[in-house]
Amino acid sequence: MKSIWPVSVLMILLAALVGLGAAVLATTYPAPHATFSDRPVVYGALPAPQDRARLASWAQPSPDGQWTWQLGDSAASRFSPLDDINARNVAQLKPVFTFETGLKRGHEAGPLVVGDTMYVTTPYPNDVYALDLTRPGAPVKWKYHPQSQKAAQGVACCDVVNRGAVYGAGRLYFNTLDGQTIALDAATGHEVWKAKLAEISKGETITMAPLLAEGRVLVGTSGGEMGVRGSLAALDAASGKLVWRAYSTGPDKDVLIGPEFRPFYKQDQGKDLGVSTWNPEGWKIGGGNPWGWVSYDPELHLIFYGTGNPGPWNPDQRPGDNKWTAGVFARDVRTGQARWFYQTSPHDLFDYDDINESLLLDIPTRQGLRKVVARPARSGFFQIIDRMSGQVLSAKPFAYINSMKGVDLTSGRPIMNPDKEPKEGRTTRNICPAAPGGKDWNPVSFSPRTGLVYIAHNNLCMDEGDVDTNYIAGTPYLGTEARMYPGPGGNRGVFTAWDPVAGRKVWEIREDLPLWSGTLATAGDVVFYGTMDGWFKAIDARTGRLLWRTKLVSGIIGMPMTYKGPDGRQYVAIFAGVGGWSGAIVSGALDPGDPTTALGFVNAMKDLVKRTDAGGRLYVFALPR
């Protein structure tokens, strides 16, 4: 049969289509390595003193110059009242000693300092070291090497990281990748107790730093990429016995939802929503792992933490809101009973885990100070949520977002952009932010002196293609293939100084690489952070001006901390040890020839191999005597 279309016409049409496609691609993929510099871009003035956010009234950041918890205090401020190192003298910082872990994987934890001892935790195999700060070079006092299952490395989604320990009453508590929580005698390094909360055969791991509150050690599971049903457990700090365990999916009795549960929004009210908002049985392998940070309000006896992404990533396989994943819980720390819940990303489409830290702030309003939870969410919105009721007071974008158009404050639900909704069997292009979100796990800091939150975060977008996937215990449960690339502007990272009261940027620094380090704010009005090519930087807390920087042996994805040494001097410490999800191309020696490598992150990080090496070295800096 002869076609009614001459071949030549078809060819012209085809050429036009190809041309159109090229034009679309050209507009949606910004060129990498565009403009970025150390000079901050200023958006406005600092808030006036009366308009500034305050740290929760009970919070005592870094008492006696010690650092006993990764986030500084249970309000998650990462603020230190030490001010010997300040904006005027920070440029004189010099390394005092270093410590090698001998490991070449991602070092995300920060050290702790209690009295005259520094405690260091490492990525898998999760060794713990105590360093004697009274002697030159800080020699090792003791080392603890946990017995653990090597195969745990095969179910850890994003490098074999660990986010550190917590100290309380003479003991050190930390988690191992293969799912143990271990209590050590801080003086001797002897094991006090061990508990097992995860099974690697089911894909469960633990990477988070536990929090200590009211004699309970709070531990959350990891495994959102493995179909792990997430849970937060409270262990008795004295014995290691399980006090309560709250699942993130399933019937109310498993989620510890009872008569005290009073969620603010209608869609969160009802019986067994953790079952009815899923496909049949889907909740059993539904994710919601609380692998991030827990905060604690001792006055309200409440803890606050976020739940991770639902599983699988492919949203078509799990119709419904998928409660209680990708949201934030407030619970009574004594009983575990849920008080309220807010779902940041109902029926999550983009791996927007909601595990980021919950800063506990007091915010001035016309009615006086209001107790809030301030959360820089993966979705890219900076949420201000009433600490008592769970009502969202504001949600303003701190990162570039096109996947959601905003948050409806009446219903609490995000307003989705239908153009960016992934569907099985097709590829959705240019979704911003990408799967690691506007900001991932790396914690912010808050300075009550400026009222600003200092956010080290990402500017990445992605293509997402979805396919039907099978659940096989202990293997990935994704159904999504992504590839990431720089967001608008071409800079992959942003350091943002954010006014949480007004909900606006005050200034930002556009960084070439994604920012995967925590930030640290001090009373010396200096803020510290690191870059993935190994620059450790100190900037002015008010203006963002670069005050000092030094290049370390490996890229920085750790959490900077500061302490007062036994000699009374102020020190600053940071790990150099690139890795994690963002640095897996280096720490895991991955191949960038495949754009989907490491869930698509490697596609945005091809140049990292040339810019830094794998390593594991702790640096401690101080001013010259």
Add this chain to the structure above:
Amino acid sequence: MSLPCRVSLLPLAALTLLAACGRETRDFSNRMMDSPHRGAKFSGNAWRISNGARLFVWMNCAGCHSHGGGGIGPPLMDAKWRYGSSMADVAYTILNGRPGGMPAFRGKITEDQAWELAAYVRSMSARTRRDALSGRADEPANVEPLPLEKRRRARAVTPEQDAAQKESSKIEGTGP
């Protein structure tokens, strides 16, 4: 074209057809289980490699190894093999797992399927005859299918290595 010329082309055509035979053969005999040529039967066979490609997604291999670049697990498209690169080594790894975290798939797939997977896995690093490879990828369209030349180049660091790998890929498919 003159008649003698056409006649002289005949053996050539026959040879071409013969060469394609191995690529397209479907061998259902059970005897091949213990054949020393088992590796070759899988690694040079288009049908086996295609099956392997589908299994690679179905069994969640791609969740750890991506489409060859790695992630939780090591890359499969480069020249490094922790536990050996032969068909038998790769099939053994798939069936029995490895202590660093590779799970065992014995009981979840058949032995033949493991060998099909091995054939596909080795094709990622161009360790197989080129004419047996599928021209298109089965993944969603966000993944550009990698032509064989590009795959080989991706893992070759120097031109010498590139040439050496080109040479080695020619002799692939000759047994486990």
